[in-house]
Amino acid sequence: MSSSTRIENMQNPSLLLYGPKSAKYEDRPIPELGNHDVLVRIAYVGVCGSDVHFWNEGGFTKKVSTSSPITMGHETSGTIHSIGPLVSTVKPGDRVAVEPGVPCRYCKPCKAGSYHFCKDMRFAAAPPDGHGALTKFFRSAEDFVYKIPEKVGLDEAVLVEPLAVGVHATRLVDVRPGEKVVVMGSGTVGLMCAAVSKVFGAESVVIVDILEKKLEFARGWFGCETFKAEMGSSAEENSESLLEKFGLEDDGVDVVIEASGAASSIETGIHLLRRGGKYVQTGLGKPKIEFPIVALSEKELMVRGCFRYGPGDFELATSLIARGIIDAKALISSTRPFEEAVSAWEATGRGEGIKNLIKGVED
Amino acid sequence: MTTQTATQKNPSFVLQAKDKVSYEDRPVPDLKSPYDVLIQPKWTGICGSDVHYWLHGRIGHFVVESPMVLGHESAGIVAAVGDKVTSVQVGDRVAMEPGVPCRRCVRCKEGKYNLCFDMAFAATPPIDGTLARYYTLPEDFCYKLPEGMSLEEGALIEPTAVAVHITRQAAVKPGDSVVVFGAGPVGLLCCAVAKAYGAVKVVTVDINEERLQFALKYAATHSFTSQRVSAEENAANMKKECDLGHGADIIIDATGAEPCIQTAIHALRNGGTYVQGGMGKPDITFPIMAMCTSELNVKGSFRYGSGDYQTAVDLVATERISVKELITGKVKFEDAESAFKDVKEGKGIKCLIAGPEE
Numbered sequence: 027m028s029s030s031t032r033i034e035n036m037q038n039p040s041l042l043l044y045g046p047k048s049a050k051y052e053d054r055p056i057p058e059l060g061n062h063d064v065l066v067r068i069a070y071v072g073v074c075g076s077d078v079h080f081w082n083e084g085g086f087t088k089k090v091s092t093s094s095p096i097t098m099g100h101e102t103s104g105t106i107h108s109i110g111p112l113v114s115t116v117k118p119g120d121r122v123a124v125e126p127g128v129p130c131r132y133c134k135p136c137k138a139g140s141y142h143f144c145k146d147m148r149f150a151a152a153p154p155d156g157h158g159a160l161t162k163f164f165r166s167a168e169d170f171v172y173k174i175p176e177k178v179g180l181d182e183a184v185l186v187e188p189l190a191v192g193v194h195a196t197r198l199v200d201v202r203p204g205e206k207v208v209v210m211g212s213g214t215v216g217l218m219c220a221a222v223s224k225v226f227g228a229e230s231v232v233i234v235d236i237l238e239k240k241l242e243f244a245r246g247w248f249g250c251e252t253f254k255a256e257m258g259s260s261a262e263e264n265s266e267s268l269l270e271k272f273g274l275e276d277d278g279v280d281v282v283i284e285a286s287g288a289a290s291s292i293e294t295g296i297h298l299l300r301r302g303g304k305y306v307q308t309g310l311g312k313p314k315i316e317f318p319i320v321a322l323s324e325k326e327l328m329v330r331g332c333f334r335y336g337p338g339d340f341e342l343a344t345s346l347i348a349r350g351i352i353d354a355k356a357l358i359s360s361t362r363p364f365e366e367a368v369s370a371w372e373a374t375g376r377g378e379g380i381k382n383l384i385k386g387v388e389d
Numbered sequence: 390m391t392t393q394t395a396t397q398k399n400p401s402f403v404l405q406a407k408d409k410v411s412y413e414d415r416p417v418p419d420l421k422s423p424y425d426v427l428i429q430p431k432w433t434g435i436c437g438s439d440v441h442y443w444l445h446g447r448i449g450h451f452v453v454e455s456p457m458v459l460g461h462e463s464a465g466i467v468a469a470v471g472d473k474v475t476s477v478q479v480g481d482r483v484a485m486e487p488g489v490p491c492r493r494c495v496r497c498k499e500g501k502y503n504l505c506f507d508m509a510f511a512a513t514p515p516i517d518g519t520l521a522r523y524y525t526l527p528e529d530f531c532y533k534l535p536e537g538m539s540l541e542e543g544a545l546i547e548p549t550a551v552a553v554h555i556t557r558q559a560a561v562k563p564g565d566s567v568v569v570f571g572a573g574p575v576g577l578l579c580c581a582v583a584k585a586y587g588a589v590k591v592v593t594v595d596i597n598e599e600r601l602q603f604a605l606k607y608a609a610t611h612s613f614t615s616q617r618v619s620a621e622e623n624a625a626n627m628k629k630e631c632d633l634g635h636g637a638d639i640i641i642d643a644t645g646a647e648p649c650i651q652t653a654i655h656a657l658r659n660g661g662t663y664v665q666g667g668m669g670k671p672d673i674t675f676p677i678m679a680m681c682t683s684e685l686n687v688k689g690s691f692r693y694g695s696g697d698y699q700t701a702v703d704l705v706a707t708e709r710i711s712v713k714e715l716i717t718g719k720v721k722f723e724d725a726e727s728a729f730k731d732v733k734e735g736k737g738i739k740c741l742i743a744g745p746e747e
Binding site: 062131133136139 | 424501
């Protein structure tokens with residue numbers, strides 16, 4: 027079809043994934059706007075670990091296919107291009123961070139304050155029909171775009187999405203002022219969880235990773251304490267070592283936010299907690315793992331899952347970046363043109379950089 | 390009047406202005422969205438707020454500026470459905486949740502649509518109510534009545550949902566002692582719902598002996614006749630007579646009356662919870678020192694939110710509460726005004742107005 031059409035001749039150039047290692051630039055129809063919708067001219071798209079997974083495997087449980095390819099990209103920012111007839115809170119030209127999933131608003135979870143569980147959620151880059159932001163024009167809803175002040179760059183605004191994940195996790199595990207928090211994993215989401223925990227008043231935050239260079243960045247970025255977990259040691263050994271380092275052997279920490287998905291890290295996290303402690307699983311890894319369930323019982327832990335973000339999370343994330351409380355710029359490691367999106371995914375897959383950006387379609 | 394409404398397309402019972410009601414033939418409403426449903430309300434109950442609009446033409450800053458159809462506590466039969474409706478079909482009997490939120494504002498999205506800034510609520514100006522041949526609602530605000538539930542019981546779901554919401558705000562849990570001030574329909578239903586939620590002691594309070602006797606038969610375990618003494622004395626007497634020890638765990642006010650509110654604050658144990666459900670004087674003298682030193686948890690409660698209407702239907706459907714006994718009168722559509730007069734005079738518990746005859 028449009029493999030011979032050049033991007034510059036397309037109305038709405040978009041990058042679609044057809045299967046593992048199979049992506050094509052195509053011209054997609056410019057979306058039509060409903061009463062409360064907005065059309066965003068995409069400025070930047072960030073690369074997330076899940077994008078790499080999609081590129082390599084075609085998806086998680088739901089995969090893309092040649093009959094239902096999807097446009098990739100869900101961490102995004104842009105300017106409002108046009109608005110639906112009843113839109114009153116944004117106007118063309120406004121610079122915004124974009125929350126990439128618009129719910130139906132009618133189902134039970136939507137009305138109960140959990141729109142992230144919406145049965146008909148249309149989430150960017152989610153098979154089978156959630157088209158994402160690696161496109162020129164992306165449709166969203168008025169209340170799912172968040173204005174950013176002039177002093178915040180559109181590239182920085184891409185970080186609102188992973189920060190919203192961090193806000194959601196920290197709220198779910200209910201970090202309270204004075205609590206001791208450990209974050210497992212020093213990738214983008216781990217860093218965000220650590221920063222938000224500090225904002226929420228944690229007395230101390232320790233980030234854990236197996237790579238020293240990531241811990242070095244974390245120390246410089248948000249002044250967190252760090253701990254290097256040893257691959258060769260057991261979960262019990264690693265947790266004992268960490269607690270000793272910080273003088274917490276007597277009981278343990280109040281909160282663990284798991285942001286790596288790695289089985290050994292999950293195990294270590296459980297052992298770090300004091301009795302009555304709280305744990306939230308943000309990271310995604312193997313679907314089934316071996317879990318220290320007796321420790322969970324004996325310590326009467328509160329363990330919960332964490333999925334994307336819900337009401338109020340994007341607002342707080344936008345506010346934290348807008349007020350300069352979180353330094354989003356420092357996380358941006360590279361920016362590649364729209365035509366080099368695949369190379370951005372592959373670089374991320376090789377562990378290069380923290381947040382790699384893809385620029386939107388140029389005029 | 391009877392023949393007139395029978396030949397009209399959409400006969401409606403309208404509040405023209407304070408103290409003046411009449412019947413009008415209003416246009417049959419359109420289905421504005423493919424998710425909307427057209428219903429024929431068959432039974433409508435009346436509440437104190439309807440009477441208040443009738444008598445005063447306003448409640449707070451809600452002012453009746455142009456003629457408005459009355460009624461909001463209804464159940465009816467589905468007459469037509471929009472293209473995308475899947476949960477109900479023509480002929481279904483439904484309880485009607487009369488307040489439709491915007492679904493987009495911060496309150497709606499955080500799960501508190503009863504606090505929506507742009508709530509469109511039946512018979513709250515300027516939104517027309519349900520005392521008409523036809524009314525439209527989105528499908529997710531229509532709740533199918535199970536086989537054994539009558540449309541009359543369906544009309545009681547609205548005040549039941551109010552009671553469910555109040556009881557949820559109060560967080561009544563198994564083992565609690567609960568006091569409910571006011572033995573009108575909402576107070577009675579709060580007693581019933583509190584019991585269903587596991588309260589071991591439910592005290593009904595009123596100044597009317599007849600209502601108290603009814604409440605004891607209906608759902609309460611104890612009753613207390615409120616006296617014209619100081620709030621502290623009233624509270625002390627109630628705690629003694631009803632064996633409440635240091636005070637109740639939870640007190641719900643379903644009167645809005647100042648002496649009740651004051652007594653309630655003095656009748657709670659430390660750390661107890663108070664929920665304001667009833668509406669009366671906008672400003673009152675409040676025992677704030679007692680609230681502070683007893684470290685009470687004081688909350689408002691407004692209409693009903695996510696899940697409350699369905700819970701109300703389920704409680705009645707599974708017979709954990711019963712609403713039939715609360716229906717003390719039924720009148721024809723043409724006699725709607727007389728029902729309003731009865732409620733104003735405090736007669737009966739719940740009087741239902743039939744929808745217009747075909």
